[in-house]
Amino acid sequence: MGKKVLIVDDSSTMRKIVTRSLRQAGLDFDKILEAGDGQEALTMLQAEPVDLILSDINMPNMDGLSFLREKAGNPAIKDIPVIMISTETGADILNEAKSLGAVGSIKKPFKPEQVNEIIGNLI
């Protein structure tokens, strides 16, 4: 069965860039889903579980840390790995994301090879 990834970012530009970077990095996802915030991501995951989630931190409605918190409390989706893709690089915030279950982070701006390096090991 093909692998699926969910990109969670309020910026449509960034969702396009991440999608392009996954393809440029040669990462083999059969389906790429997109959500504009954490709440929309939770709704989508109820209907269609994925193999990997790439999530921004600063978003309207439900931010990335709140999304991680909600996801951790839902047995159906809590084990899906999440990588944060964000402008946030502070240790306090990234440590909180890690404590809530994030398995890695990519700083914006990034190059496709960085995406490959971090995500390639997980799929």
Place this chain on the structure above:
Amino acid sequence: MNLADIIAESTKEIFSSMVMMEVTEGAPKANIVTRLTNSISGTVGLGGSYKGMIAIHIPEPVALAITTNFLGLEVESIDDDVQDAVGELANMLAGNVKAALSEGGSDIKLSLPSTVFGDEYTFQCMDDGDIVIMPFNCEQGEFLVDLRLRAEN
């Protein structure tokens, strides 16, 4: 590293790695720029241990070229894609400035990006504290990165 160096390095890194465009910085402007014509401005506010904002002001033809490169699709006017792309540029600039000012990250909060555009508009923000307005050049013309910052004790 001073604020002008932070802006120069951040802007060049963002354009080189994400927009696939090389830009070169000019000398910071001596005067505050308030009146903009046929342009789009993307802005992110900073709060907490530093207050202020960072903005990027881009003339429309340059914004269209940047968005075309950034997204890999042709755009002909300032539409939702251009507004989102310019907002995301401001967001990444703000993230880099925050990273340079705060080790932990939780003492400075960033707003979500916003954009304004038009044939002619006035851009007003705090005019005390540290102000750096730096021009950048690319093949299609010049744009400005505008940082206004005040440390809160």
